[in-house]
Amino acid sequence: MKESVGTTGLILNEPLLWEKGKKGRCGFSLPRRDVESFPLDQELTAEGPDFPDLSEVDVVRHYTRLSQWNFGVDTGMYPLGSCTMKYSPKTNEKQASLSGFSGAHPLLPASLSQGALKIMFELEQYLAEITGMDAITLQPAAGAHGELTGMLVIYAFHKKKGAQRSKIIVPDTAHGTNPASAALCGYRPVPVRSNEQGILSVEAIAEVMDEDTAGIMVTNPNTLGLFEENSQAIADLVHAKGGLVYCDGANVNAVMGMVKMGNIGVDVMQLNLHKTFSTPHGGGGPGSGPVCVKKHLESFLPVPRVVEENGRYLLVENYPESVGKVSAFHGSVGVMLKAYSYIRSMGPKNLKRASQLAVLNANYIKERLKGTLHLPYDRPCMHECVFSDKHQATQKVATLDMAKRLMDYGFHPPTVYFPLVVHGAIMVEPTETESKEEIDQFIEAFKAIVNEAKEAPDLLHDAPKSCKVRRLDETTAARKPCLAG
């Protein structure tokens, strides 16, 4: 095997912010005072907050050192399943930081914000084309926020029909956020098991779908990385009983240009711009979770909507059936700009190519690692593949140990212990932006680790050894929480 990319490097220690600094320092160029001081009732004021006083150099070193304890896509391969950690193009960052966008006040009159509105309008059109849906709201600020918005739309639909329903079907291969999103709308999730092939069967849905069920939340491709082959028949069945089909579109990176969810019976879906459309995840956000609906649900979308009239763009509030607002303003516009920039850079053929290559990378890993790791569903996968630690059980090595050991080899671990349907799951999503050489090195690293599991399992139990810290005591963190210093 080629020399591993993982080394210890030179990692510097850095205290907490308030363990540094001295009274009298400041890292901010205070603006000139050009007006007099006015009286202010002392009853209203207090001493300033207890912040540390640091110079600009202190602040810069602090965060530079902290950043070096982190691993991002720009550092190396980050095959976190279901998270689509593809490369985030630098030009997107540049476009979003243009002063006309970053400096724009959200309540500017439409006449003064045409450029921003045009981008939102066109992005909606592009997303509609990619998904085969009819109308889009960009307002939800994250994937789960989109799920909630989608559920609100479904709730409003049933309410308008005058017969609210109490349940929603959520399969075991759906994303973890789905049940909580449904519960926020008062729907009780009804679990359904996937079949031995890892997908939903029409029969399993027929058993639970009834006229008190608002619909189904399907993640497609699902969290096993498999395409729901029966989706059209399931949609027909749900529709026949008056329900709606919600598609969690977090995994659309597998099917751009190949499948349009709007053509296979989906009524509502969310997209994750921070997954499929390359916007960076920022260590946990911000994201953006546009919701796409078919025509018959358009009137329920959040307001304001961006509308075009004779080449001018307007924000329109007048949709009386709308669910209302899910963000104070228009959602994560800064994120939308990056997704827009990505779609314009890629064009139709490259988007399709991206999905094809994402699927190629995942299948390649599946084929090359399936003799090494247990593969519970040995079928063609989409953008991700799911292994388990079954073969390692006899060596008393678990998924977590292999994941931690991957760090020493210079890779971010895959998603582990999810989906729950696979015991000790290892969910690998390479994305299309990893080259064959990177992937080969990842495969070799995994093979070396599986070998170590047989010959020197303590290397795995003690991993990682080359990060800033060793394994952390999460139990004590939760039992005796220390959330602020």
Add this chain to the structure above:
Amino acid sequence: MLYLPHTREDIASMLQVVGVDDLDDLFSTVPEDCRCKGDLNLPEPLTEWELNDHMAALSNSVAVSPEYKVFMGAGSYEHFIPASVSYLLGRSEFVTCYTPYQPEMSQGTLQAIYEYQTLAARLLGMEIATASHYDGATALAESLLMAIRVTRRRKVAVSRLIHPLYRRVVQTYFEPTGYEVVELGYLESGVTDLTGLDDVDDLAAVAVQSPNFFGCIENLRAIGEVAHDKKALFVASFTEALAYGLLKNPGSQGADIVAGEGQSLGIPSSFGGPALGMLASRKKFMRSLPGRLVGQTKDLDGKRGFVLTLATREQHIRREKATSNICTNNSLCALAAAMYMASVGEAGIRELARLNYDKAEYLKKELKNAGFTIRFDNPTFNEFVVEFPEGFKTTYERLLEKKIVAGLSLAPFYPELANHSLLCVTETRSKEDMDALVREVKS
């Protein structure tokens, strides 16, 4: 394509390993009738240089500083952001990582968020703060649902002087729950009228914003006492976090939960988002908090380290019984706020906040001298309500031509305040800008 590294040879050899002939064959599990016919109807790709021109043209069509002088706040405030903050925030180790599920490889994000939680708690006078929410409005909605969980009561009272768009988000979140939102009116002085609380029972929370939507500073202590008398939680909201650099913080005034918007702390307006939902509470409510939390712990060698914690509240563990469905939050915005708070420091934030106060007072004085009415007497922070004469719309339009945005008309939000505008001044507006505004509205 520059983001797709595969050569023709790579593809051929990989397809061979997979055992299919071409890329389309990889999709054999997708039924034929589910597949797209034909290509996506999207614009052809732009080169990097074409994209630069295209985006620059669109960006130039938007009215922003320094060309335009925008006297509008209302939940989005223009403040100076140091280059060091923007630069540090661009470090790709922070930008291109996911939620820190693997703490050993994410100590940078985790320590930074722990520091954010600490500084946010100190700013708001609370014991703990979450790792961030989408924006002030969703933080408020989630805090009210939290109050309902904590108290097991079914009604919340919300001041009409909470940002009108925040109240609409609260309404949207509450619609399917069956919980009731009672609105509290306002007094002639521009602060919340609590008399509406007299006959309300089963009350989980009283929510008030300070400085409120009119910029007026509420008497939080008194409101908190009324809330507590009714055995409800006191939820304090805010849209201008900088105010607490100068004013008494909500925690010191008896707030149980504080929820609002942190955009002022080093985050550009960006047409409204991404923003920073801040949510803080007393420690005893810790296990009812929605969203992510970072906690301190030790590693195997006893070294200090940080992890995501109290996950048993969260959606991936508790499923439908979770305290929230949040997965992604606005971590990078929280990081920006931490960098900003660390840069201004204790002395700096107080002086900066004081400058915001004084500038707004200057504009108030000049407008009064010019014969306009400042609608509410109550002390304000960096924004206030002005009554303009009938037909101000024409003046407003004329000022737009001169690249001045003369505040926000209140009529769409408060029909009873026709001809009233909400004006905002921060440290970014100079005396000359304000003098020009007064001169123009007068003429």
